[in-house]
Amino acid sequence: MSETGAHPFFDMHTHGFVRVATSTPHVRTADIAYNTAAIIEQARAADEQDVDLLLYPELCLTSYAVDDLHMQQALLDATENAVAEVVAASKEITPVLIIGAALRKTGRIYNCALAIANGRLLGVVPKSFLPNYREFYEKRYFARGHNVQGQDITVNGETVPFGTDLVFGAENLPGFTFGMEICEDFWAPQPPGTLAALAGATILCNLSASPITIGRSEDRHLLCKASSNRSICAYAYSASGHGESTTDLAWDGQGMVYELGELMVESVRFDFDAELCVTDIDTARILSERMRNGTFNDGAEYAGRPEDWFRRVGFTHRYRGGDIGLRRAVRRFPFVPNRPGKLDEDCYEAFNIQVDGLMRRMQAAKPKSLVIGISGGLDSTHALLVAAKACDRLGHPRSMIRGYTMPGFGTSDGTKSNAWKLMEASGITAEEIDIRPSARTMLENIRHPFADGEPVYDTTFENVQAGLRTDYLFRLAGQHDGFVVGTGDLSELALGWCTYGVGDQMSHYGVNSGVPKTLIQYLIRWTERTDQFGGALDDALEAVLATEISPELIPESEDGEIQSTEGTIGPYELNDFFLHHLLRYGQRPSHVAFLAWHAWRDAQSGVWPMHFPDDRRNQYALGEIRSWLRKFLWRFFEFSQYKRSAMPNGPKVTGAGALSPRGDWRAPSDAVAKLWQAELDEKVPEN
Numbered sequence: 001m002s003e004t005g006a007h008p009f010f011d012m013h014t015h016g017f018v019r020v021a022t023s024t025p026h027v028r029t030a031d032i033a034y035n036t037a038a039i040i041e042q043a044r045a046a047d048e049q050d051v052d053l054l055l056y057p058e059l060c061l062t063s064y065a066v067d068d069l070h071m072q073q074a075l076l077d078a079t080e081n082a083v084a085e086v087v088a089a090s091k092e093i094t095p096v097l098i099i100g101a102a103l104r105k106t107g108r109i110y111n112c113a114l115a116i117a118n119g120r121l122l123g124v125v126p127k128s129f130l131p132n133y134r135e136f137y138e139k140r141y142f143a144r145g146h147n148v149q150g151q152d153i154t155v156n157g158e159t160v161p162f163g164t165d166l167v168f169g170a171e172n173l174p175g176f177t178f179g180m181e182i183c184e185d186f187w188a189p190q191p192p193g194t195l196a197a198l199a200g201a202t203i204l205c206n207l208s209a210s211p212i213t214i215g216r217s218e219d220r221h222l223l224c225k226a227s228s229n230r231s232i233c234a235y236a237y238s239a240s241g242h243g244e245s246t247t248d249l250a251w252d253g254q255g256m257v258y259e260l261g262e263l264m265v266e267s268v269r270f271d272f273d274a275e276l277c278v279t280d281i282d283t284a285r286i287l288s289e290r291m292r293n294g295t296f297n298d299g300a301e302y303a304g305r306p307e308d309w310f311r312r313v314g315f316t317h318r319y320r321g322g323d324i325g326l327r328r329a330v331r332r333f334p335f336v337p338n339r340p341g342k343l344d345e346d347c348y349e350a351f352n353i354q355v356d357g358l359m360r361r362m363q364a365a366k367p368k369s370l371v372i373g374i375s376g377g378l379d380s381t382h383a384l385l386v387a388a389k390a391c392d393r394l395g396h397p398r399s400m401i402r403g404y405t406m407p408g409f410g411t412s413d414g415t416k417s418n419a420w421k422l423m424e425a426s427g428i429t430a431e432e433i434d435i436r437p438s439a440r441t442m443l444e445n446i447r448h449p450f451a452d453g454e455p456v457y458d459t460t461f462e463n464v465q466a467g468l469r470t471d472y473l474f475r476l477a478g479q480h481d482g483f484v485v486g487t488g489d490l491s492e493l494a495l496g497w498c499t500y501g502v503g504d505q506m507s508h509y510g511v512n513s514g515v516p517k518t519l520i521q522y523l524i525r526w527t528e529r530t531d532q533f534g535g536a537l538d539d540a541l542e543a544v545l546a547t548e549i550s551p552e553l554i555p556e557s558e559d560g561e562i563q564s565t566e567g568t569i570g571p572y573e574l575n576d577f578f579l580h581h582l583l584r585y586g587q588r589p590s591h592v593a594f595l596a597w598h599a600w601r602d603a604q605s606g607v608w609p610m611h612f613p614d615d616r617r618n619q620y621a622l623g624e625i626r627s628w629l630r631k632f633l634w635r636f637f638e639f640s641q642y643k644r645s646a647m648p649n650g651p652k653v654t655g656a657g658a659l660s661p662r663g664d665w666r667a668p669s670d671a672v673a674k675l676w677q678a679e680l681d682e683k684v685p686e687n
Contacts, residue, residue: 007685008321008683009590010322010323011321011324014590015282016175016282017326017328018281018283019049019278019281020051020053020055020234020278021051021053021054022054022256022257023046023056023255023276024057024238024267024274024277025057025274026041026274027060027240027242027243027244028063029063029243029244029245030066032082033082035061035082038274039056039086040085042056043090045274045276047094049276051095052094052095052096052319053176053203053205053236054096054098054276055236055237055238056097056098056100056207057209057238057240057241057253058182058208059207060100060207061079061082063243064244065209065211065249067141070102070141071141076102076104079101080103080156082101083101083121083156084155086116087119090116094318094319095117096115096122096168097116098113098115098178098205099207102141103155105151105162108142109142110142110143111127112124113126113127113180113181113182115168115313118315118318120315121160122161122168123160123161123162124161125182127144127145127184128185128188128192129185130142130184131187135249136184145164147164148163148164149309150165151163161313164192166179166312166313167179167199167311167312168312168313169313170314170316171314172317175284175287176202177200177283178201178205179197179199180193180196180205180206181193181196181205182206183210185206186224187223191227193235196306198300199310200310200312201233202233202286202287203234203236204235205236208239208240209251210240211251212251212254217252221256224237225263227258228261228262229258229260232286232289232293233260234257234259234260234264235258237255239252240253241253252270253270253271254267255275256277257279257281259281259282260286264328264329278327284588288586291586292585292586326598330595330598330606331599332577332606332608332609334577334581335519335576336518336609337522338609347523347526351526351527351532355386355389356651357509358386358509358511359393361483365508367400367483368400369402369429369477369482370482370485371477371480371484372401372403372404372473372484372485373470373473374422375406375419375552376414376417376422376544377415377547377549378517378544378549379489379492379512381418381524382524383485383486383512384403384426385533387401387485387511388401389532399427401426402476402480403430403431404431404476405430405432406434406468406469407432407434407436408435408436409436409439409465409553409554409555412562415547415550420432422537425536425537426533435468438468448461457554462553465553466499466503466504470499470507474502477508483508484509485509486507486508486511486512487504487507487511489515489520490512490517490579490658490659491516491517491575492504493505493513494575494583494635494659495575495632495635497565500642505643505646505647507648509648510648510649510650511651512650513658514653514654514658514660516572517572518576522609525541527541528542548562548564548566549564549572550562550564551563569635570628570631570632571620571628573618574596574620574625575628575632577592577599578628578629580656583659583664584657588679588683589633589676589677589679590679590680590682592629593626593683593684594684596620596629597625600620600625601619601620602619603618622687623686623687626680626684633676633677634677637667637671639673641667644659
């Protein structure tokens with residue numbers, strides 16, 4: 001369905017996204033003609049916004065609170081006629097419509113959810129659980145639909161599938177599969193929507209009335225969040241709003257959509273006007289998460305394999321292709337806490353996972369010292385902060401931390417000064433060892449051209465220095481009856497940006513091994529902002545944060561340019577973005593590129609993490625993203641796995657995963673990256 005000449009990459013449907021909306025239409029009590037017109041009006045408005053799936057409230061054709069009027073034949077006749085009117089209107093619009101109506105079958109009335117698309121009534125799902133307590137009297141009017149399976153229902157002369165055993169799927173969009181439940185169903189101990197998810201539905205839709213009382217909104221959020229998390233799906237919820245009868249109750253018109261436990265969008269409650277609440281759901285992410293979660297699949301087996309006995313109602317989705325944008329927030333920094341109300345709590349938790357891990361190792365090993373190489377850069381600074389806090393909590397003097405700054409051929413005065421400021425301000429035992437004489441001796445012994453005065457700064461030249469630093473640290477740990485605290489981070493492990501063996505890849509305990517570079521930057525700012533160590537460290541931490549990331553293994557050039565890590569391997573903020581989506585969800589490279597393009601193409605749009613510096617707010621063109629992603633794929637899948645296969649112990653910190661072969665990530669060291677690069681080359685344009 002893509003527009004002629006438009007590259008498929010720019011169409012969100014190519015990547016498994018489905019645009020979902022909840023509707024709070026205008027409503028009048030028992031005024032079916034008015035309500036039908038309002039439903040169609042909202043459907044056309046959703047069509048203009050390229051919505052794929054539109055969810056309405058429970059019994060929206062009649063309104064919910066009509067009490068015994070539900071059993072009036074004239075009302076039921078008019079309801080069925082209204083269904084025909086909505087079905088006819090659906091011929092001209094894109095969205096699949098999910099509306100609520102009371103329908104008759106074999107002398108019973110059922111509270112139903114109707115799926116409508118392309119001028120067809122696709123099927124009808126009855127409500128399983130009928131509330132009949134406090135203000136609710138549904139069993140007075142309706143028959144329970146819990147055991148209705150394998151049946152049909154005739155509406156306006158057309159016979160369609162009827163039952164709680166239905167899922168609906170677009171034949172031309174594999175991830176677009178949805179199930180339906182109604183209001184009380186998801187308050188039940190065993191929600192019927194769970195079976196629909198186990199049968200393959202990636203999106204669950206709840207048509208609700210749900211009168212509002214104090215605290216009810218929070219309860220709905222809780223259940224939507226839990227349903228989407230537990231059933232590994234998206235969960236859309238639409239409740240009745242203004243216009244319902246207020247004889248005894250009030251209504252707030254709450255609409256919201258969750259995906260895998262994350263709130264994607266919610267409506268304005270108590271809105272007098274009709275409202276659409278629109279977001280794009282990543283069905284590819286949902287399906288990928290299900291593949292990774294064995295418990296979900298065990299749950300399907302335990303429930304009797306619903307996919308075997310659920311009926312799937314197929315349809316061809318008539319969607320608009322081309323670039324219709326992306327209606328969802330894409331986090332630029334997926335590893336960085338972004339919940340404003342929970343920001344300090346999340347940072348505290350991340351930092352103390354590291355601290356607690358190191359404390360336990362100290363209790364087990366009973367070292368007399370902790371040995372850390374202090375470069376004046378981000379990683380060693382953060383490792384020092386973790387070690388200092390661990391000593392504080394265990395009641396050890398910080399002087400048991402032995403910090404060594406070890407200048408080499410590329411060490412700048414700035415980072416050396418940073419290192420000394422940090423060590424002195426933190427109260428540790430501080431020393432300096434100049435590794436250049438030892439490095440010269442080794443370079444001479446191996447007959448490296450640099451020893452003869454040639455400006456050859458190759459990998460060997462760099463690794464001699466990196467290896468010597470680690471060698472010194474291990475010997476010092478032995479000399480002082482301690483262990484080496486590793487400083488290398490998750491981002492470096494992903495990229496293989498570490499010297500293997502006797503190098504920064506190795507330590508006795510790697511406190512940063514589960515923390516990516518972007519999170520380390522943020523946590524250092526957090527420790528300063530929340531005064532974790534008093535003001536003495538603030539100046540030193542500011543200096544570290546302002547310094548360009550560099551291994552400083554190559555001498556400064558004649559024009560004053562220093563060795564740049566990100567100039568070689570790419571911006572860490574992009575690499576961490578790539579890592580998150582590949583490690584956590586196994587997304588296709590083209591999918592990752594699509595998300596990265598929407599997240600990073602415009603620095604002025606979207607939300608940045610709180611307290612993020614204005615001068616660090618970057619943006620990247622698609623060509624840049626594609627180029628750096630291609631390099632990342634090679635480094636991650638082909639180049640660096642052998643370094644991760646032999647990595648030291650260290651705590652997992654983020655839910656996105658870690659790279660330990662004993663934990664989240666197991667991979668062969670001799671794999672090739674060609675298929676990932678080929679997918680990227682084929683599916684992503686160069687600009």
